[in-house]
Amino acid sequence: MIHELLIVVAVAAVLVILWRQHRVSFVDELGIEGDLIWIDEGRHTKPFFNGAFKVFGKPDALYRTRAGVVAVEYKSRNGPVFDSDVTQAFCAALAARGEGYRVTQVLIKTSAVQKSFKLPTSDKALFDRIQPAVFNARQAKFGYAVPSRPEIKKCRSCGFRGNCDHSAA
Known part of the structure; x- marks a missing residue:
């Protein structure tokens, strides 16, 4: 025995x-010292929702660390981190906060670079950082024209460049 x-x-x-x-x-x-606590498994993974700010989003992964939760956003391109990547990651972090995850940091990784961003502790302050983009996304959803900021480096890899009147490429 x-x-x-x-x-x-x-x-x-x-x-x-x-x-x-x-x-x-x-x-x-x-470079994250922590435990993987959530992962996006594709289309069937339900996005997070923050009811206070009415935003949806889902990071690619969440890690629990001593300092809080780190949201990770992977980009498959071999290039820089764009402002739109940061906005997307911040929105996903705010959405995850709405579901109880205390996201304190965002890590965005492309094939070429990795950038980390410390988030404001206040949900309102985080929303204020992404509010213009959220407003534009809501306007576009309802069919209104929104400002575009084409850049050659982004237009080259855009899936809509053939249909875009503003393409810089």
Whole structure:
């Protein structure tokens, strides 16, 4: 009986060690010391919603750290982080806050760069940072014309460049 119990304890210890090694190697790649607590698994993953500010969004992943929750946004391009990426990530963080996640930081990673942003502690202050973009998105949703800011580097990779009157490319 004791012999079998020792075997179970030894197997459990080996599994814990292997799990921690795998987790740490993945976390080290991003530079986040924490535990993965949520991941976007695609279209069937419901977005978060912040009822106070009426915004939806979903980060690609959430990590719990000592300082709070870090929202991660991956971009597959081999280029810089754009202002629109920051706005999208901030909106997703605000939406996650509406569902109880205390998001304190956003990390945006492209193939070329990785940028981290500390978020305001107040939801109102965070919303104020993205409010102009939220307003424009709501206007566009209801069919109103919204300002465009074409840039050659963005237009080259835009999926709508063939249909756009404002294309800089």
